[in-house]
Structure formats: structure tokens, C-alpha cells
Amino acid sequence: MTPTTARPEGQVFSLDALFRTCRDEGRAALVGYLPAGFPTVGDSKRMLSAMLDGGCDLVEVGVPYSDPVMDGPTIQAAADEALHAGFRLRDVFSVVESVASAGGRAVVMTYWNPVHRYGVDAFARDLASAGGLGLITPDLIPDEADDWMAASAEHVLDRIFLIAPSSTEERIACTVAASSGFVYATSVMGVTGARDSVGAAAADLVRRARAHTELPIGVGLGVRSAGQAAEIAAFADAVIVGSAFVSRVRDSEQAVHTLATELAEGVRR
Amino acid sequence: MKPEIAPTAHDPDEGGHFGPYGGRFVPEALVAALDELAAEYDKARNDPDFLAELARLQRDYTGRPSPLTEAPRFGEHAGGARILLKREDLNHTGSHKINNVLGQALLTKRMGKRRVIAETGAGQHGVATATACALMGLECVVYMGEVDTQRQALNVARMRLLGAEVVPVRAGSRTLKDAINEALRDWVTNVDHTHYLLGTVAGPHPFPVMVRDFHRVIGDEARAQVLERVGRLPDAVAACVGGGSNAIGIFHAFLDDTDVRLYGFEAGGEGLDSGRHGATLTTGVPGMLHGARSYLMQDEDGQTIETHSISAGLDYPGVGPEHSWLKDTGRAGYRPVADAEAMDALRLLTRTEGIIPAIESAHALAGALQLGRELGPDGIVLVNVSGRGDKDMETAATWFGLVDDGASGTGDGPANGPRNAEDAR
Structure with missing residues (x-):
């Protein structure tokens, strides 16, 4: 694709800058997830715009994938729907560009095979051209990430790896050392999906991670309400919400906006 | 025979890589x-107590060693080559x-x-x-x-x-x-x-190295049995490949016997041109699925392609990483076998030897017919009969028209052919 230089003043929009701002305001960042192309490519752009307008500080643009082993039923169904509606991998760049050109911040969350197939360096190049800030990689661990380490350095993208409650100290140390932007802590052992409670494991994991890094730590999996967002914001630097937004997309754009507003209030309590 | 699962020169590196394949593409959790x-597993591989317990179960529970059966009447259809069947179908649970x-x-x-x-x-x-x-x-x-x-x-x-x-x-x-x-x-x-x-x-x-090791007993037994039976190694070894466990199990013992050619037979489905098949190694390109890098049936966006085979056990878009490595190094060859060719081989073995193989294994038998014809009467082909066909009776009955529905059902005709068999699935 043609380079668009959607982001002439890149530094201002970086994840570092975002987390500095949030820290200055004494609050956590709100991160919202939605698969690109769900329910259609055009609609997903409007929904992401509503999430940003409602108060998301950053959006994760998901890549619909045929075999999403980290996802529960809600996001699986959304990915299926997007693929059936004709989503093509290159569409993710136009979705990211729509966010960036409106002044929003976007990272892409993707299983690794689509990136591998596209070409790791080419994907990084096109993501950077579209104004994306980095990649969240739920099934890529640093041990297997040599080509992504190189491509992300070349194209100045952040590498957001995941840590889990089962991670050993050694694994946390090596994972955060390979990360930039922020670290994604999964709150529970399990797959994506809204839960009534996110448990004490999240706080413990964040505490353990802080012993190894100065990077901001975001907590995801299971968050759906302002109350939960506030609870997590008390110990984490970012609150990540996915399935709850996906469910609201089925209601309306307004419902998406409202949820973002509620959650944005939660992270500021 | 005592199970031999100790490390060999064909083990992956510490991260589980066979060349560029394998590894771990999984959630950190x-x-x-x-x-x-x-x-x-590393401890168990060298633990005499573990090995003794495994040997006892293999002998007293599974019924190992599984026999080696020569199939002369089947061999007449394979260019007169000697066909030796490794009878994993006779294990407890049937495969x-x-x-x-x-x-x-x-x-x-x-x-x-x-x-x-x-x-x-x-x-x-x-x-x-x-x-x-x-x-x-x-x-x-x-x-x-x-x-x-x-x-x-x-x-x-x-x-x-x-x-x-x-x-x-x-x-x-x-x-x-x-x-x-x-x-x-x-x-x-x-x-x-x-x-x-x-x-x-x-x-x-x-998993790829551990599961292989637990199946190494197939090839270890078969290699010794063939030597004892015919006084030399086979010219070729044939096995079916879905994920590839029975094939790796029988191949492993022969990896250093460079004169023994190794062949894996994949699900050719309705033919490669039809797009309805499961011939991952023949038509796929490397990618990640289910935690490892290997050949994979995927589209240009990296989405997994749905496969087709008359055999549910070969109906899989991925394949074990060691097979990808064996393909790239040329140590093993992989070929597709179409549904119809496999079903013909299933019927042929049944009619000539009184052994009903699983439809998966019938792909290997169809391959053995090809190999035997290539090798001629002096050739010796070892075939892994990975499972028995009892589970496939419904599919076979439909395919060959064996169920009484007013029509005669001798199983001799071109029968109902692929179309009706497909309906039954």
C-alpha cells in the first residue's frame, strides 16, 4: 500500500505519551477492542470512532482469524461474522488509518499466522504507514519473535506481549524486557469474555510484573462494567475491554458510545 | 521389546524446532x-521405572508386539512386490x-x-x-x-x-x-x-517429539521383524499422514537407513484440482496452527482452509512439524491419495487378505500399490496398517452400496461412487 504519512507528529501520539498523560492525570488509560470488519469494514470504523469519542484513550483493532484459540464465544462469533462478510487482511490497515487520521490512537491485536503469511516486515511497514502504533500478539511469545523484534525496530512500532497468572518470574522478566509501549496482563487463566469478577490474580500479576519493569501494565480479559474498570484502575495503568464492546455493537453505535463513557468514568474514579 | 524413547540425533533443538518448523506459537498462559x-518428559525418558511400566502396559494391555503380516495376494496387485503389513490395527482399541x-x-x-x-x-x-x-x-x-x-x-x-x-x-x-x-x-x-x-x-x-517417541515402538518392532522375516531392510515404507503420528512412529527407526525410502500418503480427497482435499504437505505453505510452525493449508490472508477427506482422521489442515522438515530435507516423500483410490485399496486388502483396514490406513495401502508397481517383483514395501476399519463400516457400506435398499449390494461395482458417499457424510 502507499505510505500515507497519516501521522506527521508521531511522537506526540505515541503510547509513551499517552501513558505519561494518564499518569499526570492520576488515572488509568481506557483501551477498547473491536475486530476490524465487524460487522462490516465500514461499520467497524464508525464503531471505533464511537469508542474514541466516548472516552477510549486507545483502541485495539482486532484481526478476524479462523482459529482464535484465545477467544471466547463472543469474539469468535464476531470474527466469524467479519470473515463471512468478506473481511480481507489488508482491510485492517484502512481501519487503522481511519482511526489515526481522526486523531485517535490504534494498535492491532492479531494472531500470528496472518502476519507471518503477509510477511512480518511488510505487515509492520504497512501498519506504520497507516498510523498504527504497535501490535498485541496473543500467540507470539518473545522466544519465537526474532523477526518481529527486527521489524518493529525498523518501523518504530511497539511490541505488546502478554503475561499470565501462570507465568514464572523468569518468563515475566524476559517478556517485559522484549515489550515496549505497555505490557498486557491477562487477569485470569482463560479466554476472552465478560466476567462478573476478574479476581485477585490480576492484582497479584501486576505487582509481580512491576518488580521487573517500568513499563505501563494493562489488564484485560473479563472487564465489562465501570465498577470493574475502577477496581482495576486502582492497581493497573490501563483497563482493556473487549467482549463487552463487541456485544454492544450488536445493539447500536450509541450503545458503544455509552459503554465507553461509563468505562471512562470508571477509570477516573 | 522394551520401549526405546531416549533422545536421538533426530530430536528437535531445545525450543522444539525441527529446522525452521515446530516451536511454540501459543498464549503465554x-x-x-x-x-x-x-x-x-525429559525425566521419564531416562527413568527405568517409567519405561518398565510403559513396557508392561504395552505387552499386557495393548498386546504388543503387533504382528507383521505378509500380504501375497494383495502384493499380486502391487507389481508382484512383497508387501509386509505392520498390524497396528490389532492393538487394543483398534489403532x-x-x-x-x-x-x-x-x-x-x-x-x-x-x-x-x-x-x-x-x-x-x-x-x-x-x-x-x-x-x-x-x-x-x-x-x-x-x-x-x-x-x-x-x-x-x-x-x-x-x-x-x-x-x-x-x-x-x-x-x-x-x-x-x-x-x-x-x-x-x-x-x-x-x-x-x-x-x-x-x-x-x-508434543511433536514426545508423541513421536511413544510411537517409535512401531518402527522399532517392524524393522526387527522385517529383518528377521526377509533378511534385509525394506525398499520403501508407506504410511498415511493426517497429523502424522503413525507415519513418524514407523519412519523413525529407518531415518538413518538411507537406502530405505519413506513415503507419507495424504488425503487427496476428491482430487487436488477439486480444491476438496487435505493434502497439506503437497499443496500447503508454512504457517502456524495449533502452536507450531509447519506446512498448513491456508489462504493468502493466512486464514485456515477447510479440508476434505473421506477419512475423518486425515481431515486436518495442518501436519506435524517433523514431517515438514523431512519433506524439505528430502528424507521423506509425500503424495496425495484420492478418496476413490483409498476406497479401492480398502476393498482390495479386504478381498485378498481378509483384513479390513481403517480408511486412513487404506491411503497407505493405496500408496503401497503405487510403490510396489514402481519397484517390481524384487521390491519389498512395509506398510503401516495404523487402524482397523470397523469404525468405517457405515462409510464403506454407502460407498460400495452394501446396504439392502432394494438394490443388489455385492460391493463389486463402481457402486455409488463419491457423490453418494459424500451425501452420507
């Missing part, structure tokens, strides 16, 4: 469990799958885990797992694509009778690949007390 499993299951079930107990999950396609691995769990008092949950639960209803009943919970998977294409996805989701959630008893040489490290 599973890495601790994979490390624990790899460490426990090679029990070899791996017993090994991993013993490891599960060593790790102090009480719950086992497994995926199954045709039901062979699910039945073997349910069997081992009954034997060892472990809780067992088997994930099976909804489509497969329908086409293999009797195996579902067998698993339930054995005390397993069978969970029909309604996601995606509702077949084997989706059953593995669902098992992985379960494992991420319950990993502290659950072992995922993966049924083939795919998946993240250490």
Missing part, C-alpha cells in the same frame, strides 16, 4: 505447563493411538494431574484416551467437532460408555481443527489440574 511437561495415550496418561499421573482433555476426529484417539483414563482412574473430557460426532456416532457411544464426557464443538467448521481449538481453550482455563493429551505429532513443543 500455556508456557509454564509446556515447560513442566517437557521437564517431566496405533493407544501407544501415545498410555505414555501420556502415565505422565499425567506423574505430574499429579487428575483431569485429562483430548481432541478427536474419527474418534480413535478419543476412544484410546477414554480407555486409558478408565484404566488409570482419570477424569476425561473429549472435544469432538459436531460434524464428526454425527459421522462417528458409535465412537461417541464408546467413549461415553468408558466414562468420558464428549463435548460436541459447534465452532468454525465443526471438525477436528475446531476440536483442537476448543481443547486449547479448556487447557488455558484449567491448566493447573488438567493435562491436554494431544493425539498427534503436532502442537507446541514438547
